[in-house]
Amino acid sequence: MTSAMFMILVVEDDDVLSGVLATLLEASGYRCERAATAERAIIEARSHRPDLVLVDLGLPDRDGTSVIRAIRAFSPVPIVVLSARSMEAEKIRALDAGADDYVTKPFSSPELLARIRAALRRNARSDEALPVLHLGEISVDLARRTAAGPEGPLHLTPLEFRVLECLARNVGMIVTQKELITQAWGPERTADSRGLRSYIKMLRQKLEPDPGRPRYLVTEAGVGYRLCI
Secondary structure, three states, rough: OOOOHHHEEEEOOOHHHHHHHHHHHHHOEEEEEEOOOHHHHHHHHHHOOOOOOEOOEEOOOOEEEHHHHHHHHOOOOOEEEEEEEOHHHHHHHHHHOOOOOOEEEEOHHHHHHHHHHHHHHHHHHHHOOOOOOEOOOEEOOOOOOOEEEEEEEOOHHHHHHHHHHHHOOOOEEEHHHHHHHHHHHHHOOOOHHHHHHHHHHHHHHHHHHOOOOOOOEEEEEEEEEEOOO
């Protein structure tokens, strides 16, 4: 699929930056729609069904994170955050809300275009059929992003689902830490092995019968992780 077949929704209240982004995207072969408020962004996302959303967090009517959550309620479209907020807590909040990547302002045009291409590629791969995982008495439907055990529904965050999805696409095989981090957080976080370990630990707490002796989410020391089912 050529870039001209992709439509990108730019959610940015700065008219100058929004125009620059639209010009850059159209020059690179993408179609573009623009929204300057959170309310308008949600309307445009529903009506135009974009292939990717670029969203600023500092919107005049609502925080951009609420836009991410609202879009995630009805669409799996890739969402890339553009924000001047560089604090790690802000990035984690946006990613946990359902964003696929986070680009800090100021940014270079080549980097932004590369992030867009990567997000579109990941989304194309995600169109492949996703399995329902059966981990003992727990079932995880990766396509519907739901999980349930003997006592009822289990809550998994969007990031936890992305980590599990990457492992499920390579079931039985080792997935390196770098690949897992790239798929779940984006390429700028490849050195964050501590964050990955924290999410693996949380997944084990939710999915393993004995989290201290994992049967399904297995560590391959110094390399990565393996999903064994």
